[in-house]
Every structure is written in structure tokens, then in C-alpha cells.
Amino acid sequence: MIKNTQVILKSTPEGEPNVSNFAFTESDIPTLNDKQVLCKTLYLSLDPYMRSQIAGRHISGSIKPGDVLHGETVSEVIESLDEHYKVGDKVRCMGGWQKYSLHSAKDLNKISEHINPSSYALSVLGMPGLTAYAGLVWQAKPKAGDVVVISAATGAVGSMAGQLAKIYGCKVIGIAGSDAKCAYAKEQLGYDECINRGTEDLASRLDELCPKGVDIYFDLVGGEILNTVSARLAIGARIILCGLMAEYNQKERIGGPPPGFWIRSRAKIYGLVVYDFEHRRQEFIDVCLPLINNGSLKTREDIAQGIAAAPEAFCRLMKGANMGKALVKVS
Structure with missing residues (x-):
């Protein structure tokens, strides 16, 4: 049985978050049901809005002690019960701060093979x-x-x-x-x-x-x-x-x-x-992908290694110590 490593909020921070506000837990991967897809996290996006979720005042929801942290990911399909997704597909999803995530197929978005590296789907093209x-x-x-x-x-x-x-x-x-x-x-x-x-x-x-x-x-x-x-x-x-x-x-x-x-x-x-602009994402990508490919648009990614590095990387982000888009390469 595959074990899933997850990062949970241990305590709500006072002021700037500290690594002591986070903890790690392991859980079993649930069995897939109809149309569900199991994904392995490749990259996790870290964003300032997450601090607002922790404070309980973000429009996307709140995070309470004991909850797994939310976050957008680039993930790889490793098991699928939906005909639109096959093993090996790379997808963008709300995988959260964990190694594996289970989704309804309707909640996944395939990443074009033209977006390379795939981490760009969370940064300059995300x-x-x-x-x-x-x-x-x-x-x-x-x-x-x-x-x-x-x-x-x-x-x-x-x-x-x-x-x-x-x-x-x-x-x-x-x-x-x-x-x-x-x-x-x-x-x-x-x-x-x-x-x-x-x-x-x-x-x-x-x-x-x-x-x-x-x-x-x-x-x-x-x-x-x-x-x-x-x-x-x-x-x-x-x-x-x-x-x-x-x-x-x-x-x-x-x-x-x-x-x-x-x-x-x-x-x-x-x-x-x-x-509000999600429905125009492809329009934005169609304009900006050629600009990235020809060097007109540059990007810099600040990538931490491994799910264990996520809390420290997030704390660095909230101190303004990162340079460029904060990501965690999970696997």
C-alpha cells in the first residue's frame, strides 16, 4: 500500500509563519471510485494567498489546525478510472501539500506538451x-x-x-x-x-x-x-x-x-x-508562450526540493526572501 506524506497546519501562526506551525503526517491512499484519478505530485506552488487562507479570510476558503494545506500542483496521473486521463498524463490540479492526491476527473486540467518544463504551468504560464x-x-x-x-x-x-x-x-x-x-x-x-x-x-x-x-x-x-x-x-x-x-x-x-x-x-x-479570468487562460497562454520561447519573457523559479522542504520554503516566501516563483519539487 502506497503511503501518502502530507503537510498539515499544526497551529495558526501569530504574525509571520514559522516551520513549527506545520507538521507531517502519513495516510493510506484511498481506493478509486467511478471517474476518479490518482495523481502523484511533481511540483507544488507556494503563494502568498495561502497565508490569508490560514488567517481565515481568503475567498477560496480557510485552513484550520489539522487540515492539509491547499495548493495548486503539477501532477502525474498514476491510476485512472476515467477514459480522458491515462497513466503518465501531466495535469494541473489542486493537489495540496502532499505527495499524492485523488480527484474527480472534472477537477483536472491537462498540461500541453508545449509547456516545457511543466513547472511553467504554475509560474509564468500559470x-x-x-x-x-x-x-x-x-x-x-x-x-x-x-x-x-x-x-x-x-x-x-x-x-x-x-x-x-x-x-x-x-x-x-x-x-x-x-x-x-x-x-x-x-x-x-x-x-x-x-x-x-x-x-x-x-x-x-x-x-x-x-x-x-x-x-x-x-x-x-x-x-x-x-x-x-x-x-x-x-x-x-x-x-x-x-x-x-x-x-x-x-x-x-x-x-x-x-x-x-x-x-x-x-x-x-x-x-x-x-x-474571474480562468475562462481566458488559453488565450493568455497562446499570446505568452511564443514570447517565452523567443526569450522576450523571462522567468525565474525558486524551487525547494522535497515535500519536507515546503514549510521552510513557505516561511521564506512570507519573509520576502524568495527570488521569483516559489515552488517545491515534490517528486
Whole structure:
């Protein structure tokens, strides 16, 4: 009998999560029923929204002590009772933090053989890539010459959004948390400038770099950075509200910008929930896959090895210590 190693939430963290908040357990693989498919996890995606699930305030559900952590995976079919899936197929699914997962066939999505490596289905051609494309291209509608500011500039979503903005002919300013990340943003991702939020004065640097204001702000952080950028919007600005990294580890919500900032700039504010664009995923892939293949879009994956590494890798992510898309290579 195959044993399944799973990662469960041991205790709800106070503030930043610690490896002691997680535990490992083993369970038997259940017997398949009609139309079910058994999958072996190849790659597990780690994402900041998981901290919001642990806090019990994410739209996708909550995680309580004793629960297996949720998460999207690239998995391989190892047993199938559905004619549409055969052994060896690679699929994208909500496999969770575990070595094996059992699914109804309707909950699986085959991964095209053109997506290589298959981990890209969780990164540049997965949810982060779709998030960046939907927010920047479909919601903000960039024009050549627009000034675009992106917080968390080198993360999985930010790095994609920044590169897309450059492709559209925009001036792109990143905000990141270290000199190394700022250097990567400029030298590898093509950002025009990148501000180190830890060592530079964000307000004065934005005044210097964006003298006529910010046309598009892709917000992945919230908190004070959102306030600071909102005070410097151009007329007709578009703001994409996408992430809340500044408060995921906090008990209390952080107050937002005064509405007057948005009113005076006649800004359009978009709340971005990537699930709303799932039906357009293939459209996004069809556009971006050739750009990846010809080198126009670059990606970086921060891959931990083995399911046992998942808690530590997640804690690194929530400290902002990762570089690129956080993944775990499970098998």
C-alpha cells in the first residue's frame, strides 16, 4: 500500500509563519471510485494567498489546525478510472501539500506538451502569469509612454507584469526589498528603474522618477506603499489591486488611501481576482508562450526540493526572501 506524506497546519501562526506551525503526517491512499484519478505530485506552488487562507479570510476558503494545506500542483496521473486521463498524463490540479492526491476527473486540467518544463504551468504560464496578464493587459490597458509602477517587482506576478509593460512600450518603475532584487529587475527583467523600499525614500524617488505622475499602479502589497503611490497618480490613472503582502501576517487590516487621491486623478480602480479570468487562460497562454520561447519573457523559479522542504520554503516566501516563483519539487 502506497503511503501518502502530507503537510498539515499544526497551529495558526501569530504574525509571520514559522516551520513549527506545520507538521507531517502519513495516510493510506484511498481506493478509486467511478471517474476518479490518482495523481502523484511533481511540483507544488507556494503563494502568498495561502497565508490569508490560514488567517481565515481568503475567498477560496480557510485552513484550520489539522487540515492539509491547499495548493495548486503539477501532477502525474498514476491510476485512472476515467477514459480522458491515462497513466503518465501531466495535469494541473489542486493537489495540496502532499505527495499524492485523488480527484474527480472534472477537477483536472491537462498540461500541453508545449509547456516545457511543466513547472511553467504554475509560474509564468500559470496563475501568476495569468494574474499579471489579466491585470495589466485586460484591465489596465497600457499604452506606449504610460508610466507603470509595480510593487513586489521581482515576484512571480510582478516580474511578469513588468516585462509585459515594457513590451507595450511603457516606462516601468519597480519597487523591491533589496539591492539584489532591484539589480535583477533592471538587468534581467528590463525595468527602467527599481526602488529599494528598505533603503530609499519611496516618496521622493517616485517624485524624481515619475514627475508627471503614475499612469498605472500594479499593487501587490497594499499598506503604506499603496498610500504613497496613490498620492502621485496622473489624471486617468488605473490601479490594479491584486495583493496584500503588507498585511497577510497581520491580525488587523491596514487602512487604505484617502479617496481624494483617486477622485482628483479620476482614477479607475480594479479589484483583480484571477479566478474571474480562468475562462481566458488559453488565450493568455497562446499570446505568452511564443514570447517565452523567443526569450522576450523571462522567468525565474525558486524551487525547494522535497515535500519536507515546503514549510521552510513557505516561511521564506512570507519573509520576502524568495527570488521569483516559489515552488517545491515534490517528486
